[in-house]
Amino acid sequence: MRKATIDENKKCPKCGKIENQIKIGYNKSGTQRCKCKEYGISYTINPKKHEYSEETKNLAIKIYYSGVSGRGVGKILGMNKANVYNWIKKEQ
Numbered sequence: 001m002r003k004a005t006i007d008e009n010k011k012c013p014k015c016g017k018i019e020n021q022i023k024i025g026y027n028k029s030g031t032q033r034c035k036c037k038e039y040g041i042s043y044t045i046n047p048k049k050h051e052y053s054e055e056t057k058n059l060a061i062k063i064y065y066s067g068v069s070g071r072g073v074g075k076i077l078g079m080n081k082a083n084v085y086n087w088i089k090k091e092q
């Protein structure tokens with residue numbers, strides 16, 4: 001089934017547009033490759049998985065278990081609270 005919503009990961013590094021981006025396959029490491037119809041350049045989508053370091057993650061968990069809410073941790077570390085909750089979930 002195809003998703004009709006715009007995938008924000010598909011963003012042209014050249015013109016910054018998320019429209020007119022087409023998927024052209026995967027590279028050897030399994031990263032999605034896309035092409036901008038406007039500029040005709042192809043690029044790989046950066047997976048957002050490893051956006052934060054292990055240290056940041058551990059710090060977030062530590063702060064969380066010291067009694068701060070997930071939202072609070074997100075505020076302190078300047079990240080989305082969803083990140084924090086993801087980490088907590090994985091630790092349990």
Ligand SMILES: [Zn+2]
Pocket residue numbers: 012013014015016017036037038039040
């Ligand atoms: Zn472009």
